[in-house]
Amino acid sequence: MIAFIKDNVWSILLVFNYLLAVSAVITILLKNINPSKTIAYILVLIFFPFFGLVVYYLFGQEYRKTKLFNRKDIANSNIIKSVGKNLRFEEKKFEDVTIGLDDKIKLIKLLRASEKSPLTLNNDVEILKNGEVKFKRLLEDLRQAKNHIHLEYYIIKDDLIGTELLDIVCEKSKQGIEVKLSYDDVGSKLSSKMKQKLHESGVEYVPFMPVLFSSLTGKSNYRNHRKIAIIDGEIGYVGGVNVSDNYVNNGSNTIYWRDTHLRIYGEAVKVLQFHFLTTWDFVTEHAIEIKKSYFPKINFDGNVAIQIAASGPDTDWANIMEAILTAINNAEDYIYLTTPYFIPNDQIITALQIASKIGVDVKLLIPKDSDSWIAKHATNSNLEKLLEAGVKVHRYNKGFIHAKTLVVDDVFSTIGTCNLDNRSFNINFEINALIYNKHQSELLKSHFLDDLKNSECINFDTWKNRSKLSKLKESYARLWSPLL
Template identity: 30%
Template sequence: MNEQTDRRLAGWMRIVVAVLALLSQIILIALLIDLLKNQAVYVYFAIEVLALLTVIILISQNPNSSFTITWLVIIMILPVFGFILFFLWGRGPVKGRFGRRVREMMERGFQFLEQGADTQAKLQADFPYRRKFSRYLSYHGFPVYHQTTSRYYPLGEAQFEAMLEDIEKAERFIFLEYFIFNEGRLWNRFEEVLVRKAKEGVEVRILFDDFGSIITAPDSLVDRMAKNRISVQRFNPIHKITARLYINYRNHQKIAVIDGNIAYTGGANMADEYANIYPKHGHWKDTAIRLEGDAVWSLTVTFLEMWDADNPNISDYDVYRPTKTVSGDGYYQPFTDGPLNNPDNPGEDIYRMIISNAQKYVYITTPYLVVDNKMVSVLQSAAESGVDVRIVTPKVYDKWYVHYVTQSNYGALLKAGVKIYEYTPGFMHAKMIISDDDHGVIGSFNLDYRSFHFHFENGVWLAGAPVLKDMKQDILASMAHGEEIQYELWEQRPWYVKILQTILRLFSVLL
């Protein structure tokens, strides 16, 4: 217990240092303004010029109206500090040395991803109405694969048990990449196996986001792993110099690669609650997919891109290529998204394409429903045209303010005919979309602005894969364990809840 307390205390101390650094910068600016109070006319003129420049930057860099309106409201309410917040966390795609490094590593990684013409032709023959989805992702540099098989896991604990079995058989390397790493009973099991495999000569790398794991993954974890010949790296570390990179531009990807032949991805992080070891928010509902075959290469490349982004050494990609071939049972197209893509966003675009092209149904699971007007319009249009549109969100939430915004978005969708279910046993954390029995996406994408624009994410588009049937049945089962939201009851929310939700929605793109 003392060790856990010390670990969390160290994490909170890092947060406190970062907050104090930010506050000191704001105070210095406030003092500067106070010194200039005798020059009120000039200060007022400067603020007006800043306002004009900010509006120009917002309009030119951010075509999304929801994002633009949010920042304009903040700047209107807080004329001075609003500018500070905007220039810290509101500007366009990630820039600076870190941004250049990430872009350089991603461009290098794309050079190792080659699309086989035969695979595209076979997809065209087998699923002619789905080829445009694959061609869109291929245009952004992500190949589609056929020589791949998959397994679906309806719960995090099932995924982790299978991962441990595969890791036990590893002979070459093991890559683990998660937003959150938390020491606990789950990690203890993984650590024991990973340390043993490292001693056997297997290369082990662990990558986690520094913001997501600031409290849960202390320096002692990194040091302990290093002593056992396991490489651990923090993505986009939080330093004492406050920057806009603290909250935005985080690595939300979830990837595990074993020997280049097997990979896992989905919604779960490496922590006890994701395996239902303890009920942090009731029953934790998460899902994952296991890939075996050629498609694993894309996930290996994604891991190496993110690893090299914060490492002075460049990985030798060819060392980690797949060594086994399997017979394909469908089409698999792993892809990524992130702030470097703005204003193009493959994750958001593929979701919209699936929804707008649905003929019979589209089912979605998401922990957060914080969507902009464009996504609301696509969902409404699909439902109004007779498509069976259903969304499953959590009944038990992890962030009350995000849940309030999620529920505030129900009304417009319910009126259009979208069916919404809240998963009552606990927290719905699964991130999936499927349509018409033959294609869908599973990965790390939440249905919110932050996931589509601010975070580095990953997913897999599937067509004709047998696991799509498993995904559909699992979503239907979640609906059966959920409560369908009725528009009339939604309208009867207390007046103060409606007011709070309206206020929070103004800042929804920042949540």
């Protein structure tokens, strides 16, 4: 028997592999998930023995999601009840706010019914272009904190900018300021020395869903991709800029990093606070105390209407994707969209095609060179169908563009953490600010048009005649796109 096993070990392993693969295929079919995603998993399981099983058990299993995020959803509901009395906003006539929005009012209605995405009215915002601008403002605000600092980041490293930020919060904590830090265990990298310093300074820090080998799980599912900073419940930050030297153009980086972040002062910060608290309650072992100081009265009469849209595997609806889709469908003049990864679902592709064909000026800005080979070619696989419909596709060539923004018709814009891909729409935790304001939309539009000066517009005929090798790479990457 032992001799037989030794002589046929690979055959036995292969049979065992396909028994597990068949079981996995049956499980996938019974889930009735997206057909393209189903086919992608089945192809990987059949044509890539052993490797296919690793991919499926790392990325396709739902038992962890069901167990963990059912618990998080319950926690969210409890937090909603606890903070509901604090989410009281100064009332203005809804009609006064929505003047000039036309059909964009549907966007507000889409999320307004959700107790997690109320429309906030008394806000002022600053659109922050690039990490160096974001950190200048953020570090100033952190130094001025008087009550609490709440930070939630996908990437935070103790490099130059990260150490400067963490040194400030350590000093504030020693002064008696409450500091809470939630960081994603896959995206972030903090040394044991820095963790010891945080601990000794009284900073509460917790990793989001710890993993054993973070360096080997860069694309593992259900990561917290949000970037949130809250100071005293009055000032909030959200956008694409993580805490790392890679995001700061200080001369030390080999590549120019173009990104966009948002600073909010006003009522919308209360909603950011709510989402921070639900995550904190999920990642910590003890019940969270909801303090009145987390939701101070905002003595400010701003004129920027904002909704905070959050999405993740614990939400019933893909809120951010639906908001983007609704904005595209209701555009009349133009759609200017920036994303580092363009691997969307068929609904977004079709909506952009239709908008362009009916005369809307649709411009898409993506990086010329990506930080991911497979994401680059998966993105490229979607471009020909857009170009054919008249969409103008521009590729940023000054460096890497990481901004995630959309501006429509001078009245609506969004800045946040959500990429246009399956991972952001359905797998990771994301958060965007939806802004209903003419001035801010025009400002973001001007940033977009400035970025086009450092971009090349793809010619449809030239693109259609690209090499067969390029098309083959795109077709290969496209097979993996539902899993990216």
